[in-house]
Amino acid sequence: MPHSERLVEFKTSVNNKFNVYNSLFLNLPYRDIENVGMLIPLLLDQCQKGLSSGLNPQEILEGFFQNYVEIKSEKDQIDFMFKIIQYVERQVVLYDSVEDAAFPKLQEHTSSLSIKDYFQLVDKNKSWDKVSKKLSTFSARLVLTAHPTQFYTPAILDIIEKLRSLILEDKIDDIDIALQQLGLTSLINSKKPTPLDEAKNIIYFLRHVYYNAVGDLYSYIKENINKADFENHNIMKLGFWPGGDRDGNPFVTADITKDVSDELRVTLMKCYYNDLKIIQEKLTFKDVQEPLQKLRRNLYAAMFDSKKTVGYDDILQPLLDTKELLVNKYHSLYLKDLEKFIDKVKIFKTHFATLDVRQDHSKHLLAVETILKKNKLIKEDINELSQDELIDIIINRDITVNAADYSEDIIKDTITNIKQLKGIQDANGEDGCNRYIISNSEDIFSVLFVFGLFRWCGWKKEEISFDIVPLFETMIGMDGAENTMQTLFDLPEYNAHLERRNKKQTIMLGFSDGTKDGGYLKANWAIFKTKETLSKVCDKNGFNAIFFDGRGGPPARGGGKTHRFYAAQTKTVANHEIQLTIQGQTITSTYGTKEQFIHNSEQLLTAGLSNNLFGKENVISKEHRKLIEQLSELSFGKYDALKQHDKFMPYLENRSTLKYYQKANIGSRPGKRGNKKKLELSDLRAISFVGSWSQLKQNVPGYFGLGTAIQTIKDEGRLSELKKLYKEVPFFKALMSNSMMSLSKCYFELTSYMQKDEEYGAFWNILHEEYLLSKKMLLLISGSKILMENEAISRESIRIRENIVLPLLVIQQFALQKIGQDKGFKDEYEKIVTRSLYGNINASRNSA
Numbered sequence: 001m002p003h004s005e006r007l008v009e010f011k012t013s014v015n016n017k018f019n020v021y022n023s024l025f026l027n028l029p030y031r032d033i034e035n036v037g038m039l040i041p042l043l044l045d046q047c048q049k050g051l052s053s054g055l056n057p058q059e060i061l062e063g064f065f066q067n068y069v070e071i072k073s074e075k076d077q078i079d080f081m082f083k084i085i086q087y088v089e090r091q092v093v094l095y096d097s098v099e100d101a102a103f104p105k106l107q108e109h110t111s112s113l114s115i116k117d118y119f120q121l122v123d124k125n126k127s128w129d130k131v132s133k134k135l136s137t138f139s140a141r142l143v144l145t146a147h148p149t150q151f152y153t154p155a156i157l158d159i160i161e162k163l164r165s166l167i168l169e170d171k172i173d174d175i176d177i178a179l180q181q182l183g184l185t186s187l188i189n190s191k192k193p194t195p196l197d198e199a200k201n202i203i204y205f206l207r208h209v210y211y212n213a214v215g216d217l218y219s220y221i222k223e224n225i226n227k228a229d230f231e232n233h234n235i236m237k238l239g240f241w242p243g244g245d246r247d248g249n250p251f252v253t254a255d256i257t258k259d260v261s262d263e264l265r266v267t268l269m270k271c272y273y274n275d276l277k278i279i280q281e282k283l284t285f286k287d288v289q290e291p292l293q294k295l296r297r298n299l300y301a302a303m304f305d306s307k308k309t310v311g312y313d314d315i316l317q318p319l320l321d322t323k324e325l326l327v328n329k330y331h332s333l334y335l336k337d338l339e340k341f342i343d344k345v346k347i348f349k350t351h352f353a354t355l356d357v358r359q360d361h362s363k364h365l366l367a368v369e370t371i372l373k374k375n376k377l378i379k380e381d382i383n384e385l386s387q388d389e390l391i392d393i394i395i396n397r398d399i400t401v402n403a404a405d406y407s408e409d410i411i412k413d414t415i416t417n418i419k420q421l422k423g424i425q426d427a428n429g430e431d432g433c434n435r436y437i438i439s440n441s442e443d444i445f446s447v448l449f450v451f452g453l454f455r456w457c458g459w460k461k462e463e464i465s466f467d468i469v470p471l472f473e474t475m476i477g478m479d480g481a482e483n484t485m486q487t488l489f490d491l492p493e494y495n496a497h498l499e500r501r502n503k504k505q506t507i508m509l510g511f512s513d514g515t516k517d518g519g520y521l522k523a524n525w526a527i528f529k530t531k532e533t534l535s536k537v538c539d540k541n542g543f544n545a546i547f548f549d550g551r552g553g554p555p556a557r558g559g560g561k562t563h564r565f566y567a568a569q570t571k572t573v574a575n576h577e578i579q580l581t582i583q584g585q586t587i588t589s590t591y592g593t594k595e596q597f598i599h600n601s602e603q604l605l606t607a608g609l610s611n612n613l614f615g616k617e618n619v620i621s622k623e624h625r626k627l628i629e630q631l632s633e634l635s636f637g638k639y640d641a642l643k644q645h646d647k648f649m650p651y652l653e654n655r656s657t658l659k660y661y662q663k664a665n666i667g668s669r670p671g672k673r674g675n676k677k678k679l680e681l682s683d684l685r686a687i688s689f690v691g692s693w694s695q696l697k698q699n700v701p702g703y704f705g706l707g708t709a710i711q712t713i714k715d716e717g718r719l720s721e722l723k724k725l726y727k728e729v730p731f732f733k734a735l736m737s738n739s740m741m742s743l744s745k746c747y748f749e750l751t752s753y754m755q756k757d758e759e760y761g762a763f764w765n766i767l768h769e770e771y772l773l774s775k776k777m778l779l780l781i782s783g784s785k786i787l788m789e790n791e792a793i794s795r796e797s798i799r800i801r802e803n804i805v806l807p808l809l810v811i812q813q814f815a816l817q818k819i820g821q822d823k824g825f826k827d828e829y830e831k832i833v834t835r836s837l838y839g840n841i842n843a844s845r846n847s848a
Helices: 003-026 036-052 057-069 074-107 115-125 128-135 154-168 172-184 195-224 254-282 286-304 312-329 335-348 361-374 387-396 409-428 445-456 475-479 481-489 492-500 511-518 520-540 562-567 586-591 594-613 622-644 648-655 686-695 706-715 719-728 730-744 748-756 761-782 792-821 826-844
Strands: 139-144 236-240 357-360 435-439 467-472 504-509 544-549 577-582
Touching: 003 036, 003 074, 003 172, 003 792, 036 057, 036 074, 036 748, 036 792, 057 074, 057 792, 074 154, 074 172, 074 594, 074 792, 074 826, 115 128, 115 195, 115 594, 128 594, 139 195, 139 594, 154 172, 154 195, 195 236, 195 254, 195 335, 195 586, 195 594, 254 286, 254 335, 254 409, 286 312, 312 335, 357 361, 357 409, 361 409, 361 435, 361 445, 387 445, 409 445, 435 445, 445 467, 445 481, 445 492, 467 481, 475 481, 475 520, 481 492, 481 504, 481 520, 504 520, 511 520, 520 544, 520 622, 520 706, 520 730, 562 594, 562 730, 577 586, 577 594, 586 594, 622 648, 622 706, 622 719, 622 761, 648 761, 686 826, 706 719, 706 761, 719 730, 719 761, 730 761, 730 792, 748 761, 748 792, 792 826
Parallel strands: 139 236, 139 577, 357 435, 435 467, 467 504, 504 544, 544 577
Antiparallel strands: none
16 A cells, blocks of 8 residues: 555544544643643743754743743742643653554555465465475564563553553543543552562563464464464464563562562463353353363462462363364364464463573673682682683582572572572473573673583583573674684583574574664674674584574664564574564553554564565675675774763763663663762663663664764765665665664754753764764665655654653753752752653653
């Protein structure tokens, strides 16, 4: 369908509806804030006019208070700004609800390849054998993470769901009541969530969206694949990080990991119980009643007592027996309903989602070094041992460790956790927890220390039922990844371990910290080249490389258009599975409803499959590779110079919202690794780093250096080469398109007052000039007149969202100005900055 039809539908189903419901919302008479909502459009108008005419946020708001609302007391002005923030937060919720409700309608006018379209293409190409063979083994894994950008409470999630369904039916009176409820319900946590709270918030989506969505997607594939005996219950897998991801989060303990594993299993039992109850109402036949009733009693007990478990076979066998009875005695009545339930049981087993464990390599180094000291194998330092001696101890030396023998909490917890993982597997099945990921992997010991710790915690070598997954996230780690993996493969014991793990080696490569470390283009190009290299080295050694991508957030943290990214991969990159993290508010924005989940999951599957089966093979020629390499180095030079600038970290600390991320009750995790007094970039989490640039509407990590790199090549008279690269290499085009998305969310007018800042004015100008240059150069090589020219819907959505939060951002900058002037009410202005983070993060949907 033409883009124009989709845009018309967007204006009808989203823009117009939002305007109607927003006017209703802004006129709601809340206690103590009468008429505030009616002033928001006026404030937006003043912000837009003021910023475009060169006024700074303080001048805009002081003029507004003086000319339009006559609020003279600073205390009253602060109260008013808090009320505006509360309104804007809820406007974002309303807009999300309207846009999500319109999603199915908009998909009627999309050119995206659904599974249905894909199967029609297969039919046309007469390639069912090839496709069914690939689909029988192919898998996509969505791993839900607990990054601190997903913070709606369950109460708000329920209201959002209610609003979506009411908007679909245009029930204006009921919408009015739901909006009143939204206005009176707190959007944010009153205190920092615990890791268990975070896990429960995300389990909400497992139960209310993904359980049925995965089941429906599988049923559709099974029914339409043209293969009678199709069975691949791993085609769409779910992973889970909350409660297992302890990297830099001291609040994730062994107890938390156990509690979250129980919560996943218990919630799944509730889903099974509800499905069984519905099926029992249909299967009223004598012979099937007793086994189903017994299963129902067992599930009921397991729903309320985490110590009572029901094994996978104990759930599946009564259902299979019932199926046989239906076929043989009861004319296969309701057989499809039962089969759909059986398929869900085969998909989710007793774990629901695989709980991954993640920890930083430095913590394992500390644990191993402490254990070796206690066992008198070293005196003080692990470097007393040669590499071969250390390998021999880790692989062959039998050591028994007990948590009680150590005083440091991190070592006690590491030991306790590894010892309890067998118990988690016993309760939830091996699929419930079978991956251990090591952040900041840079050598073989990142993997071997974990292998050794498992042995010393009581696991026999041949019974370690865990994939040990290195995360090469720095440029150093990626540069050495080939040598690291080859050295590991050369070790007979590790080789044997992989043989037992189905000859698969899962590897993560560092999107978030890679971009922070190497800049946008260099990091992404390094990741791509490392994937090619690791695909070769794994293949050479007889193993399948499985790449697990951190792709859930914004382009600056490896995100962006996921389908475009995977469709652009070349055949030199292993494509046995697609695995990616879904981070923060992307959980709700991209996979938050059943329709969105199914659509985006289909996009993943078709991208991964099309890459292998249809269309022109993606190839990057030597000439194109050389040009990308040049661009990569040039852009890195510009970005690295920015990082080395003496105002880089001070600017972030003193002119952005960086320190306020830590104060917000968003996530349980600290904003940085370690406890150093002086803030260093290496310790800074990519989330708060990227998020702070987003709050400034400068989005530096998503493009900085690209403009300079392209300009340099252009000045060499090679513009035609750049245009050809953009046109012919999908990988490069996908990267540039994602960067254009970052640029489209920039709004330097918001902070233009900083160019007069005595201390930071020159630094601000560096950022602004590179933004203008990057925008100009990307439009030049793409042949576009405007950013995101071929993505009218996304462009329009961004425009509306940016308008909604503009008053909030001006208030945020005003508060930062006031804090800098230090003339009083500092605590109140700091609370304004902290509180204003929420609405902007939600409005951007993949901002942090």
